[in-house]
Amino acid sequence: MFLDRVIVRQQDPRQLRMAKSAAWIYWLGIIVVFTGTMLPLASEIDRVPVLLLTLGGLLSTVAVILIPWDRFSYKIFYAMAALACSHIATLIYYSGGVESPFGELYFLIAIWAAYFFSFRGYALVASTAIASFLAPYFYDYQYDVVHITSAIIHILFMLIAGGLVNLLVQQVRDRNADLSRTTMTLAQKVRQELREQEKTAAVLASVADGVYVVDTSGHIVLWNKAAALITGFSEEEMIGRDCYGATGEAPEGGGGCTPFCGSVAPLDADSNFSSTGYEVLTCRKDSEKIWLSVSAAPIRDPDGSIAGVVHVFRDISEYKEIDRMKSDFVATVSHELRTPLTSILGFSKTLLRTDARFSDASRESFLLEIVREGERLARLIEDVLSVSRIEAGKLRLDLKAVDVGPAVGQVVKNMARLTSIHNFVINVADDLPRVSADPDKLYQVLLNLVVNAIKYSPDGGPITVTAIERDGRMRFEVTDQGVGISVEHLPHVFERFYRAARGKNGVKGTGLGLFVSKSLVEQMGGKIRVESEVGQGSRFFFDLPLAPAEEAEAEDKIAS
Amino acid sequence: MESSGIGSKHILIVDDEASLRTLVRANLEVDGLVVSEAVDGIEAMKMLAESQPDLILLDIMMPGKDGIEVLENLAADEKLKGIPVILLTAKGEQEDLEKGAELGACGHITKPFDPEQMVRTVKAALGMIRR
Numbered sequence: 001m002f003l004d005r006v007i008v009r010q011q012d013p014r015q016l017r018m019a020k021s022a023a024w025i026y027w028l029g030i031i032v033v034f035t036g037t038m039l040p041l042a043s044e045i046d047r048v049p050v051l052l053l054t055l056g057g058l059l060s061t062v063a064v065i066l067i068p069w070d071r072f073s074y075k076i077f078y079a080m081a082a083l084a085c086s087h088i089a090t091l092i093y094y095s096g097g098v099e100s101p102f103g104e105l106y107f108l109i110a111i112w113a114a115y116f117f118s119f120r121g122y123a124l125v126a127s128t129a130i131a132s133f134l135a136p137y138f139y140d141y142q143y144d145v146v147h148i149t150s151a152i153i154h155i156l157f158m159l160i161a162g163g164l165v166n167l168l169v170q171q172v173r174d175r176n177a178d179l180s181r182t183t184m185t186l187a188q189k190v191r192q193e194l195r196e197q198e199k200t201a202a203v204l205a206s207v208a209d210g211v212y213v214v215d216t217s218g219h220i221v222l223w224n225k226a227a228a229l230i231t232g233f234s235e236e237e238m239i240g241r242d243c244y245g246a247t248g249e250a251p252e253g254g255g256g257c258t259p260f261c262g263s264v265a266p267l268d269a270d271s272n273f274s275s276t277g278y279e280v281l282t283c284r285k286d287s288e289k290i291w292l293s294v295s296a297a298p299i300r301d302p303d304g305s306i307a308g309v310v311h312v313f314r315d316i317s318e319y320k321e322i323d324r325m326k327s328d329f330v331a332t333v334s335h336e337l338r339t340p341l342t343s344i345l346g347f348s349k350t351l352l353r354t355d356a357r358f359s360d361a362s363r364e365s366f367l368l369e370i371v372r373e374g375e376r377l378a379r380l381i382e383d384v385l386s387v388s389r390i391e392a393g394k395l396r397l398d399l400k401a402v403d404v405g406p407a408v409g410q411v412v413k414n415m416a417r418l419t420s421i422h423n424f425v426i427n428v429a430d431d432l433p434r435v436s437a438d439p440d441k442l443y444q445v446l447l448n449l450v451v452n453a454i455k456y457s458p459d460g461g462p463i464t465v466t467a468i469e470r471d472g473r474m475r476f477e478v479t480d481q482g483v484g485i486s487v488e489h490l491p492h493v494f495e496r497f498y499r500a501a502r503g504k505n506g507v508k509g510t511g512l513g514l515f516v517s518k519s520l521v522e523q524m525g526g527k528i529r530v531e532s533e534v535g536q537g538s539r540f541f542f543d544l545p546l547a548p549a550e551e552a553e554a555e556d557k558i559a560s
Numbered sequence: 561m562e563s564s565g566i567g568s569k570h571i572l573i574v575d576d577e578a579s580l581r582t583l584v585r586a587n588l589e590v591d592g593l594v595v596s597e598a599v600d601g602i603e604a605m606k607m608l609a610e611s612q613p614d615l616i617l618l619d620i621m622m623p624g625k626d627g628i629e630v631l632e633n634l635a636a637d638e639k640l641k642g643i644p645v646i647l648l649t650a651k652g653e654q655e656d657l658e659k660g661a662e663l664g665a666c667g668h669i670t671k672p673f674d675p676e677q678m679v680r681t682v683k684a685a686l687g688m689i690r691r
Contacts, residue, residue, distance in 0.1 A: 335621065338671060338672070339577055339580070340579075342577075342580060342583075342673070343579040343580060346583040346675055347583055349676070356590040365582075
């Protein structure tokens with residue numbers, strides 16, 4: 001147990017110096033005592049103890065030299081053990097002779113006491129001194145002087161070496177105590193640091209914005225969960241990657257993809273970089289193009305130099321798309337407003353021409369054109385107003401019990417006037433119950449659907465408007481046999497500003513009609529849907545609740 | 561697109577808006593001009609391949625093939641490049657007008673327009689040819 005007590009740290013020059021001094025002083029003490037004991041014996045020409053004790057001294061020296069310093073306790077222990085063995089051997093040798101064996105016994109006791117107590121840190125002096133001073137009394141008288149001298153030298157060396165070992169032991173203990181304190185503080189700090197890191201990591205993982213950090217060489221050192229979600233690239237794929245080359249593969253024929261780091265120049269440590277925001281059109285891992293809005297800010301070392309840049313980004317593709325749709329919409333609406341206006345003004349001025357005579361039939365057709373275009377203008381304005389009301393949540397409904405037949409009839413009558421190539425089929429039974437609806441809004445919805453049916457069957461054909469009672473609700477349907485809507489456009493036709501054909505096949509519109517219709521139907525408690533097949537035509541249908549019976553009856557009485 | 565006789569000029573109106581075509585036709589026909597209609601650039605090019613009018617009234621903003629493309633096609637065709645073209649434009653299409661002028665359009669009419677003025681512009685353009 002004493003052997004492991006003292007571990008000398010070789011990295012600590014002071015400890016090592018001290019341990020070396022202690023060991024060598026011990027060794028010197030041993031040699032001096034040995035010499036002091038041996039010389040008189042050598043003159044006696046008894047060579048056996050001389051050889052034994054010489055061997056012990058040599059072994060002791062070897063132990064001091066060979067055993068490494070970080071095993072200081074072992075070094076001292078084996079040095080002493082070697083010496084002790086030679087003394088035991090001498091003791092045994094003497095035990096058969098006339099001389100007193102107690103001198104050798106004294107050395108054994110003194111050596112081991114010194115060893116133990118030096119590590120104990122006390123009583124070294126006392127034990128060594130007592131043993132040394134008592135020893136001569138057990139010796140033969142003729143060796144007195146020599147033995148006392150050697151004992152005094154022995155004690156001196158023991159004192160110095162013991163003191164050094166004491167100091168060493170004390171220092172090592174202090175150091176160990178310091179170390180364990182430091183270790184504890186460190187552990188605490190590490191735990192705290194880890195908690196902080198966990199907190200930061202948790203925050204980074206839970207934010208909806210993509211966050212990544214690049215070092216000064218432009219390599220990505222942090223890539224959070226949202227970044228992975230937005231771009232499709234996992235943390236493992238991105239850490240260590242050059243940010244200025246990091247982007248998804250460009251879609252086929254879709255042009256290049258700007259790297260996630262955008263066009264921000266690689267960092268110059270001296271640059272006065274503070275923070276910057278930019279938008280970048282880049283590509284996801286699956287090659288889908290996305291718009292990112294990125295803000296970048298430098299991370300500075302305590303000395304103020306830039307250590308890296310943190311980028312926070314979000315996917316703004318949707319906003320960009322809405323933006324594009326809005327610009328499209330403004331352009332479309334102004335065009336859509338101007339077109340009927342051009343006709344209205346043109347035909348009015350034609351009627352007012354003084355230099356030309358038009359037949360009555362022509363004049364009537366001009367008036368019809370004016371009405372047609374005027375109604376188109378009114379519809380457009382109504383739709384635009386509806387959208388702004390819907391978006392502001394200010395759409396007001398005036399729900400009444402509405403007769404289905406006349407409602408459908410009015411729409412068809414007004415629309416049939418405007419087209420000569422379509423024939424309308426009204427499929428409404430006479431005895432249908434009334435629906436709960438805002439009559440103006442119901443008219444607007446049916447009108448939008450019929451106008452769409454006309455627009456999307458440019459070659460004419462039948463347009464059927466149906467109303468039937470189904471599962472306690474009223475089902476309205478508008479069916480055409482026109483161009484139809486392709487599968488890719490079908491889910492989007494009710495979206496604001498969405499136009500399936502974008503005017504490619506000559507169909508004009510604002511992309512508002514169906515959005516408004518859907519909103520109005522939903523406000524009235526219904527749901528609008530569409531079925532369509534390219535080349536076969538489309539069928540738009542919606543359900544509205546029936547008017548409450550009491551209300552219907554009450555209004556019946558008033559009417560009668 | 562047959563000419564209705566000596567002296568009666570033949571006008572082709574290209575516009576995707578039916579009511580505008582009707583408006584132009586009514587005003588020109590009352591002044592004794594022969595009018596044919598095309599709903600877009602593609603149809604116009606087909607009709608032009610068969611017979612050549614004395615003047616083309618060409619809308620710029622059209623789906624499919626727009627007015628500028630029609631002008632380019634006309635300029636590239638020996639048989640058609642001599643036909644005077646008057647562009648029908650909306651306000652704010654200045655860039656297109658300049659491009660149209662470069663491609664040889666001899667004038668333009670801005671929508672909404674006064675029909676009487678339109679007829680005068682067309683007649684003047686035809687008169688210019690006569691000179």
